Amino acid sequence: MKRNLLLTPGPTQIPPDICAALGRPIIHHRTPQFQENLKEANEGLKYFFQTKSDVLILTSSGTGAMEAAVSNLISAGDKVIAIDGGKFGERWVELCQTFGAKTHVIKVEWGKAVSASQIKEVLDKEKDIKAVFVTASETSTAVTTDIKAVADVVRKTNAVLVVDAISALGIIDMQMDAWGVDVVVSAGHKGFMLPPGVAFLAANDKAFKLINECKTPRYYFDLKVAKDAAAKTDTPYTPAIGIVIALVESLRSMKSIGREKLFAQYARLAQGTKEAAYALGLSIFTDKSCQSNVLTAINLPAGIDGEKLVKTMRDTYGISVAGGQDKIKGKIIRIGHMGCIDEFDILTCLSCFEKVLNEMGYKFNLGAGVAAAQKFFNQ
Ligand SMILES: *Cc1c(COP(=O)(O)O)cnc(C)c1O
Secondary structure, eight states, X not given: OOOOEEOSSSSOOOOHHHHHHHTSOOOOSSSHHHHHHHHHHHHHHHHHHTOSSOEEEEESOHHHHHHHHHHHHOOTTOEEEXXXXXXXXXXXXXXXXXXXXXXXXXXXXXXXXXXHHHHHHHHHHOTTEEEEEEESEETTTTEEOXXXXXXXXXXXXXXXXXXXXXXTTTTSOOOHHHHTOSEEEEETTXXXXXXXXXXXXXXXXXXXXXXXXXXXOOSTTOHHHHHHHHHTTOOSSOOOHHHHHHHHHHHHHHHHHOHHHXXXXXXXXXXXXXXXXXXXXXXXXXXXXXXXXXXXEEXXXXXXXXXXXXXHHHHTTOEEOEEOOGGGTTTEEEEEOOSXXXXXXXXHHHHHHHHHHHHTTOOSOTTHHHHHHHHHHTO
């Protein structure tokens, strides 16, 4: 039996104790037993969202929470700003357009981050912007945006700031209340180490004012209904019961480590991966000013087919990483650091990466990447 080591940027590996929790017999959701789980899950999520607002648990992949944000905040004809610097920013744009928003798109070169001043420029010109949609960690380009700086700008206006923190939460710092972010969305299958099926959304009073005024028809993702249910420690419809119970386990173990320590661990994995890339004579795709610790995107040598490399790592050696999308298809690999990954997983991945690079004819000092990462991890 071959291993299946997942270093993909979602879904992520599921630790054994969470797998065990997922295997428990089902319980009914309208019971005090399930309510205990919902209550603890909500408390644990608040700790990672760094908010006092309720965190609503939705039954969907991450995009469901993104759609919930757009369809509950935006009425047709509303003006919004969306940042498009990668696949997930593009998703905000498509969602806003789908719901009829007049969408001012700020295009950002792939590998770079939007700056707060670019957003301020648009907000200064257009006074009636209802919402600004940003991505905390753009998983397609490994870019992180300075959400604190963006929030400083948006907070002074009537616009609501909506952040896709789906791949960011639990991995990098995201202080919803302290920074003044109005809506944060996330999901279970990235930093929280769960199978896909739950998404999370927290919205503050400023956001709920807009939600209450919003005219867009909605039903399954009606956040007012979800909020009323949450106030009674309940959900409007059948939740992903087994995954919520497993979420309690993952939040317990993550909380026992603590936010700051988790952030530091992921930063260390990201740095070790970069050291390896440099030692192999490779460069990092993402601009130095905005590299995310959620994952690392490495430029592949000219002449190496990235799609073939990713496929060989996965199908021949059992190690899953991601390739590039769209215009960088075949040109980069993306190594995830999120969830239950440690330095030995990274070293195993790097060793496999070197093996396949070598097989494909790239000339380098075999073992140099592993050695550099090993050296960094042992400092
Ligand atoms: C994974 C991810 C999503 C959500 O994707 P789903 O496939 O719907 O779960 C959204 N944004 C970012 C930045 C992501 O990494």
